[in-house]
Amino acid sequence: MANAKVKDEKKKKCRVPIPPKTQIELWAIAAGRCEFRGCNKPLYLDELTKAKDNLSLISHIIAAEPGGPRGDEVLSPLLAKDISNLMLTCKDHGKIIDSKEYESTYEITVLREYKKEHEERIAILTNIMDNAKSHVLIFQAPIDGKNFNIDKTQANQAILPKYPAKEHPYIMDLSDFADRETEDGYWAILARNIKSKFNDIFKHGTNRRDYNHVSVFALGPIPLLAYLGRLIGDIESVDLYQRHRNGKNWKWKDEPDDFRMEYYQIIEPVTHNYAEETSILISISGSVDRKKVAELVGEDSNIYEIVADKPGLDFLSSRLKLELFCYEYRQLLTKIRSVNGHTKELHLFCACPAPVAIECGRALLPKSDPPVRVYDLIKGTGGFVYALTINESSAK
Ligand SMILES: [Zn+2]
Structure with a gap:
């Protein structure tokens, strides 16, 4: 040895x-x-x-x-x-x-x-x-003149086990517009602003493949969230997060033990009248008032509704519930398209958390889905006001 x-x-x-x-x-x-x-x-x-x-x-x-x-x-x-x-x-x-x-x-x-x-x-x-990297996008727009500040550290923590692709998240901040909500053309101005900010981040001189995964943390009024959703529809893979009221953080809760497909109920009109307008109601964080919708769109309009089994501010606790919503929503769009065609406008009324509003825009197929008129809830009244139209490029 x-x-x-x-x-x-x-x-x-x-x-x-x-x-x-x-x-x-x-x-x-x-x-x-x-x-x-x-x-x-x-x-x-x-x-x-x-x-x-x-x-x-x-x-x-x-x-x-x-x-x-x-x-x-x-x-x-x-x-x-x-x-x-x-x-x-x-x-x-x-x-x-x-x-x-x-x-x-x-x-x-x-x-x-x-x-x-x-x-x-x-x-x-x-x-x-490398696949675990995600670009963090923070979107904050005023609601009823009130601004938000989304915590970057909480956002970076919420995406674990993914990793932030960059030290600092991309920020789309519309706080400067907080006191201009009563101005004429407010929604159009903000939409233009969002589009330009979005293009600055995701389109200018960069390879789109660099952004194959994006994690979105957003707070803002429904019409702007839906508009943002339509813009990010082209990104290959997106995770949406929601700010939970109780934990005051953005991490999704574990999936519920009582897994089932029936977290949502779909309510359809008895008969669909092509001559009338068609609305989609999303009742998740609360219930959309059908009477108010009928006042705006017409008493005989076709009303389709996706309702959470227990609507409330804490309903959307897990990612699974968001995925199941997307499934129901896409199914509904296909169904409506089969009777309404590709170009007849839809009306969208939401009482829902931010990720659901984003999905309402993201799920739209630019070439086959119709333009969607999105309404904003008027604070304290249950009533709605028209804000902006998304997916307009398909109107021919
Ligand atoms: Zn060894």
């Missing part, structure tokens, strides 16, 4: 030096961890003392010298500096690999398998990390 050790030490001293570039590459593909199966020990710090140090060895699968472990007259000189023949290991496992004593246990195929396994795992994990 002692002799074998001395011999091994000698060999190390006359090793062929590995070029620094290859060393760095090996460190990268092994993520600085021991590649011996089952070890995975970090080699950049002492796990106990946390002192930073280089604790790695670079071991050869086929020894650098023909006389070494798994050595070969031809292959040894050929592969001495070849990364495919090198393993990053801890001191313990490096010693085992570099010892003649264990040569028959750790054959070439075994060590190649260890290396491959480790490096593939690192590649998969780092790709997952």
